[in-house]
Amino acid sequence: MSFQKKILSGDFVVLAEFDPPKGVDASDLVSNLMTVKGRVDGVIVPEMAQAVMRMSALGGAALMQQQGMETIMQICSRDRNRLALQGDILAAYFLDIRNLLVVPGEEIIYGDHIDAKPILDIDELTLLRAIKGLQNGVDMAGMELKGSPEFVTGCSIKPAKNEMALEAELELAQKKVKEGAQFLVTPPVFNIPVFKDFMKKAKPLGIPVIATVFLLKSVGVARYIATNVPGAHVPDEMIARLRKSPDRITECVTIAAELVKSLKELCQGVQLVTMGWENRLPAILDAAKI
Incomplete structure (x- = not known):
């Protein structure tokens, strides 16, 4: 499936x-992809994560689609104006990409091209509204499209x-849902009791929640995450175990x-983030009995 x-039928997903x-x-990317092909339900393709220059999410998602993987392409307004964003969304559909994940995008000062100029022509809500408009056959200028795309769109x-x-x-997030977001991806989860409390507060959103599991x-x-990432809640006993x-x-x-x-009992999916250790993904799936 x-x-x-x-995601739309309520089944648990592994990304x-x-x-x-x-x-x-x-x-290397293709080799690592092949180790999880058939074991994960989809692949999230970041849009120049941490503002580090690399192949675009559009190009990366197209490449991964060619390998037989279903992709969820991140898209943000940090690097493109509304013209380019809409053009890339249409191109994504043409390249068989059917899932989008709207993200804010990390600030350029944290990346490797600190002299680059951020665009930020539109915000996340406006981008979600634009995607909904394109699916209804109209662009942001009110012009009709010749054929409209269909996506499952998420937010973070x-x-x-x-x-x-x-x-x-x-x-x-509630506003994002009103603009068409159909699922939500969380920041990394380390503390299950804290996440249980979060899920109670997120229930009114009425959309599937996918929790991020960070290796x-x-x-x-x-220690860095515990100290520098707001709300990470890395338990002391977890650090002690390591x-x-x-x-x-x-x-x-x-x-x-x-x-x-633990998360399988609390939400509708997980996203596994291994940050360069993608070769460890099969071991995680094995240990989790997936």
């Missing part, structure tokens, strides 16, 4: 994030450092798998 059918290559050699929420910030994010990779990464383990790679895979198992 496809990602689209599963994996794969960055497009930084260059034109996609051999930013990490929230406190309850007030979380409430603001959920209020914004910690090392004690240093875990620190004490004689085999930290296996331990981080085990932790990710445990999170997946």
Whole structure:
């Protein structure tokens, strides 16, 4: 069953994030894709994550579609104006990409081209409205299209450092739902009790929630996230497990798998983010019995 059918029918979905290559050699990407083909329901293709230059999400998603993977293409207004965004959305449909994920996009100052100028012609709500308009056969200028695309479109929420910030994010998410968002992807989840509380607050949104499971990779990464990512809630005992383990790679895979198992009871899907360790995805799926 496809990602689209599963997400719309209420079935649990398993997604994996794969960055497009930084260059034109996609051999490693394709090799890693093949290890999860048939085991995940779809692949999320980031739009120059962390504002680091690489192949566009459109090009990367087209490449992955050619490998027989169903893709969910991220799209943001950081680097393109409304003309380019609408053109790329139409191109995505022509290239058999049927799922979009509207994201804010990280600020350019955090990337590798800090002299680049952000565009930010429209915000996330306006972009969702534009996608809905294109599906109804009309562009942002009110001009009719010759044939209209059909997508399943998702949105994301930013990490929230406190309850007030979380409430603001959920209020914004409700507006995104009104503009056509059909599923929600969360920031990385490390603390199950905290996530249970979040799910109670997110229930009024009325759309499927996909939780992000982030492979910690090392004690240093875990500590950095705990200290610098708002609302990450990395438990101290999780960091201690990594620190004490004689085999930290296996331990981080085990932790990710445990999170997946717990999240299956709480939401409608998970997104596995391995940040360069895509070769560990099969081990996570094995440990999670997926």
